Amino acid sequence: MSRNTLLQLIAAVITIAVLAGIHQGAGWFLNRMSLDFTLGMLFGMFLVLAVWIYEDRKARRSRAIGDISPAEQKSARHSIDL
Structure with a gap:
């Protein structure tokens, strides 16, 4: 081996x-934990994931169109900030 x-x-x-x-x-x-806490945590996680996916798609779409200035093309930096 x-x-x-x-x-x-x-x-x-x-x-x-x-x-x-x-x-x-x-x-x-x-x-x-109580059921309310668990459901609230799951809802919060879903909401954060939905906003992240929305913003990522918006950034990809504007990059494909070419609306982003060269100064804003640091996508890794924007992902880290998110």
């Missing part, structure tokens, strides 16, 4: 263990 294959297998095992831990922790946390 090559060194790269071994490292990939180790990384996969570590990733699975971390995801399982996050799953258990999130389940424990959400079981301790």
